[in-house]
Amino acid sequence: MYRYLGLVCFLWSCLAFAGHHENMEHSDGMHVMNGWVKEPLPGVDATAVYLSIHNPRNETDLLLSVSTDLAQISEIHEMSMVDNVMKMRRLDSGLSIAPDQFVRLEPGGLHIMLFGLTKSFKVGETYTATLVFERAGKISVPVTVRAAAEAAHHHH
Numbered sequence: 566m567y568r569y570l571g572l573v574c575f576l577w578s579c580l581a582f583a584g585h586h587e588n589m590e591h592s593d594g595m596h597v598m599n600g601w602v603k604e605p606l607p608g609v610d611a612t613a614v615y616l617s618i619h620n621p622r623n624e625t626d627l628l629l630s631v632s633t634d635l636a637q638i639s640e641i642h643e644m645s646m647v648d649n650v651m652k653m654r655r656l657d658s659g660l661s662i663a664p665d666q667f668v669r670l671e672p673g674g675l676h677i678m679l680f681g682l683t684k685s686f687k688v689g690e691t692y693t694a695t696l697v698f699e700r701a702g703k704i705s706v707p708v709t710v711r712a713a714a715e716a717a718h719h720h721h
């Protein structure tokens with residue numbers, strides 16, 4: 566029990582600091598939280614990471630790239646409806662995050678696409694994603710595997 570107290574205190578101080586921050590990675594420049602990765606569909610060598618980012622500073626920052634220990638290639642993607650068809654495109658110039666903006670990467674929208682998977686992706690396991698921001702620099706966060714059935718469809 567006692568070993569959890571430090572964690573609880575840590576989380577509580579986060580909550581006291583800002584109500585929406587759970588499982589947050591602290592950084593001077595950027596808050597990254599709630600990271601998870603969708604269990605790949607059978608026979609598909611790709612999946613996606615989702616997380617939330619909050620820019621607490623008064624200058625815009627840019628998510629330039631992401632790397633993980635889950636796959637050979639990670640790309641920042643955006644999904645949107647074009648003529649009633651869901652289209653996915655790579656954000657080649659990164660993802661801009663305005664001052665105090667809270668950005669959710671979630672199924673059906675922004676995501677970090679993984680290609681060339683290198684792990685077994687057992688549900689509940691936790692891996693690491695490292696985000697590189699133009700100003701805030703590198704921030705590593707945990708991403709936990711969730712079952713594909715729990716997540717919304719992600720067509721390629």
Ligand SMILES: [Cu+2]
Binds near residue numbers: 642
């Ligand atoms: Cu994608």
